Amino acid sequence: MSLAEFTLFHLLRNAAEQRPDAVAVVADGERCTHGDLLRRTALFAHALRKAGLRRGDRVGVYLEKSLDAVVSIFAVAQAGGCFVSMNPLLKEPQVAHIMRNCGMRMLVSDPAKLEGSALPEVETVFLTHSATALAWAKRSVSFEEALGSISSGSLETPAIETDLASIIYTSGSTGGPKGVMLSHRNLVAGAQIVSLYLENTFSDRVLSVLPFSSDYGLSQLTTMVRVGGTLVLPRSLLPGDMLKTLRQERITGLAGMPPVWTLLLQNRRSLERQPLSELRYITNSGGMIPQAHFEQLRSLLPSTKLYLMYGLTEAFRSTYLPPEHIDRGPACIGRAIPNTDIWVLNERGEECLPGEEGELVHRGPTVALGFWGDEEKTRAVYKPNPLASPELPTLDRVVYSGDLVKRGEDGFLYFVGRRDEQIKSDGYRVSPHEVEDILSGLPPVAEAAVFGQKDGASGHKIVAVVALKSGFTCTPEEIKAGCLQRAPHYVVPKIVQILAELPRTPSGKIDRSALKHGVARG
Amino acid sequence: MHSSSDGPRRPTSSERTSRSPRTEVIAVIHACITTQLAKGSGHEVAADTPLIQNGYLTSLEAVELVMFLGEKFGIEIDPEEVNEHNFRSISSIATLVEQKLEAE
Numbered sequence: 001m002s003l004a005e006f007t008l009f010h011l012l013r014n015a016a017e018q019r020p021d022a023v024a025v026v027a028d029g030e031r032c033t034h035g036d037l038l039r040r041t042a043l044f045a046h047a048l049r050k051a052g053l054r055r056g057d058r059v060g061v062y063l064e065k066s067l068d069a070v071v072s073i074f075a076v077a078q079a080g081g082c083f084v085s086m087n088p089l090l091k092e093p094q095v096a097h098i099m100r101n102c103g104m105r106m107l108v109s110d111p112a113k114l115e116g117s118a119l120p121e122v123e124t125v126f127l128t129h130s131a132t133a134l135a136w137a138k139r140s141v142s143f144e145e146a147l148g149s150i151s152s153g154s155l156e157t158p159a160i161e162t163d164l165a166s167i168i169y170t171s172g173s174t175g176g177p178k179g180v181m182l183s184h185r186n187l188v189a190g191a192q193i194v195s196l197y198l199e200n201t202f203s204d205r206v207l208s209v210l211p212f213s214s215d216y217g218l219s220q221l222t223t224m225v226r227v228g229g230t231l232v233l234p235r236s237l238l239p240g241d242m243l244k245t246l247r248q249e250r251i252t253g254l255a256g257m258p259p260v261w262t263l264l265l266q267n268r269r270s271l272e273r274q275p276l277s278e279l280r281y282i283t284n285s286g287g288m289i290p291q292a293h294f295e296q297l298r299s300l301l302p303s304t305k306l307y308l309m310y311g312l313t314e315a316f317r318s319t320y321l322p323p324e325h326i327d328r329g330p331a332c333i334g335r336a337i338p339n340t341d342i343w344v345l346n347e348r349g350e351e352c353l354p355g356e357e358g359e360l361v362h363r364g365p366t367v368a369l370g371f372w373g374d375e376e377k378t379r380a381v382y383k384p385n386p387l388a389s390p391e392l393p394t395l396d397r398v399v400y401s402g403d404l405v406k407r408g409e410d411g412f413l414y415f416v417g418r419r420d421e422q423i424k425s426d427g428y429r430v431s432p433h434e435v436e437d438i439l440s441g442l443p444p445v446a447e448a449a450v451f452g453q454k455d456g457a458s459g460h461k462i463v464a465v466v467a468l469k470s471g472f473t474c475t476p477e478e479i480k481a482g483c484l485q486r487a488p489h490y491v492v493p494k495i496v497q498i499l500a501e502l503p504r505t506p507s508g509k510i511d512r513s514a515l516k517h518g519v520a521r522g
Numbered sequence: 523m524h525s526s527s528d529g530p531r532r533p534t535s536s537e538r539t540s541r542s543p544r545t546e547v548i549a550v551i552h553a554c555i556t557t558q559l560a561k562g563s564g565h566e567v568a569a570d571t572p573l574i575q576n577g578y579l580t581s582l583e584a585v586e587l588v589m590f591l592g593e594k595f596g597i598e599i600d601p602e603e604v605n606e607h608n609f610r611s612i613s614s615i616a617t618l619v620e621q622k623l624e625a626e
Contacts, residue, residue: 236574236581236606237581238574238584238605238606239581241606259582263581266585267602269601470589470590471593
């Protein structure tokens with residue numbers, strides 16, 4: 001029998017047909033099989049249609065990571081709507097911005113998250129746990145009652161692969177968050193590609209530590225459903241809880257960003273005593289792993305494959321470093337993911353030579369549909385394929401990442417920095433990462449973020465913001481002196497600011513724009 | 523659990539707040555969360571306010587707090603004890619600190 005893999009819903013239906021009794025989601029002590037997940041999803045999809053959902057309507061999912069959140073995502077997809085996952089850490093102003101920006105028609109949330117809120121008007125709010133009247137919602141319905149009121153089971157999805165499936169709001173380093181529009185084809189191709197190179201099978205049990213509101217976090221859900229594996233949703237990421245879940249659930253795969261490794265590595269003594277022998281792989285994206293953590297992970301997890309990956313929401317995933325090449329170090333982002341072209345282009349749109357820095361440009365089936373309601377920004381990032389032969393119409397769109405990379409002589413790609421973060425210091429081109437590496441190598445420094453501040457017409461001053469390791473004290477002058485011992489003067493920061501810790505975005509990345517504004521003010 | 527070379531510096535006995543009454547332990551934790559981690563401004567973080575689910579304490583901040591408490595009280599909190607149960611509220615963290623102080 002051949003199985004359709006056109007829309008997100010098909011991935012779930014296939015898993016439920018092939019492995020109905022295998023566990024799909026572990027959450028809050030509950031183990032939900034693929035069969036049950038499909039049944040709950042179909043019920044809620046019916047409830048959404050009954051509530052008046054039309055094809056393409058945006059439905060917000062503003063929930064803690066839970067089985068209800070998983071059901072909501074798939075049900076909106078099945079009903080032909082567009083799900084908009086919102087990070088549960090977001091507060092009223094950001095939620096209101098997203099709701100207004102995408103013209104949200106329905107919302108699934110928890111009364112505890114909405115207590116006392118005044119949000120833009122929506123048609124229907126589905127509330128988990130209990131239904132409370134909300135002034136800004138025309139109707140509020142209990143999620144459980146909505147499911148209970150449906151008698152029939154199956155519902156054929158009206159969606160086709162080119163339909164809008166989701167809008168993902170990026171935390172957005174400049175200005176307000178932008179909504180990246182993903183089609184069903186983008187999501188399905190992403191799940192196919194990622195599960196291929198991670199060699200995922202139905203025997204994988206993946207721990208989901210990243211929010212479903214990010215493309216990277218959503219990817220663990222879509223890949224596990226696609227292969228009929230298990231996704232474990234932890235209640236807490238405190239180091240003790242994370243380790244306990246990794247051991248108890250015999251987790252085989254863990255996707256994280258640099259802060260996740262900081263938490264995991266708190267447990268180094270326990271890991272030395274008792275290795276995580278079932279952990280088949282870990283993946284890193286969303287920033288480079290600091291060298292020290294990179295080495296500790298490799299020595300404490302000797303039987304675990306480490307995948308370094310690179311991606312931006314505008315194109316879902318772009319590159320990965322196959323684990324057998326891990327010796328190339330944490331700055332290496334590997335090569336194109338399967339079924340994808342990754343080019344390094346210079347300002348004239350030609351391919352760079354090895355060693356030459358250029359912009360990473362992505363062509364393939366995960367290139368998203370653009371930014372919701374923003375034609376201008378869409379045109380600036382999604383451009384016609386510059387390498388296509390002139391006979392081809394220009395419908396083939398590629399993503400200009402805004403990231404500078406270079407291809408090594410070994411053929412692999414190395415991250416250099418954001419194009420708009422490049423620093424021109426005393427006439428030299430300096431990448432913030434280069435300076436951050438030097439700072440991180442100084443004994444008292446726990447973490448560093450570097451950027452350029454305009455200085456004169458064409459140059460920058462290097463500004464460094466550092467957080468010190470616990471128990472260390474030192475002055476900005478000592479840090480500058482330490483850098484000067486290790487690097488030429490034009491790489492040494494002119495301004496060093498010491499903070500108790502670096503500010504982070506809700507997704508856990510260093511909040512560079514907050515740092516820039518803080519230093520500009522202070 | 524023995525102290526290891528990568529643990530925080532252990533204060534001398536004169537620096538240590540020995541046999542702190544519970545109210546003092548609670549005050550120290552409260553000050554660390556509201557002042558050093560700058561959380562809970564404009565809100566009242568009570569001894570039994572859930573910390574994690576209300577966003578007063580992220581996982582990374584809990585790690586910071588563990589280092590701080592280790593230095594302040596001269597105790598060593600095992601990473602495996604940094605869990606939801608012990609870090610539910612200021613009060614539950616204080617109980618953990620007290621257990622550590624008693625075990626000294």
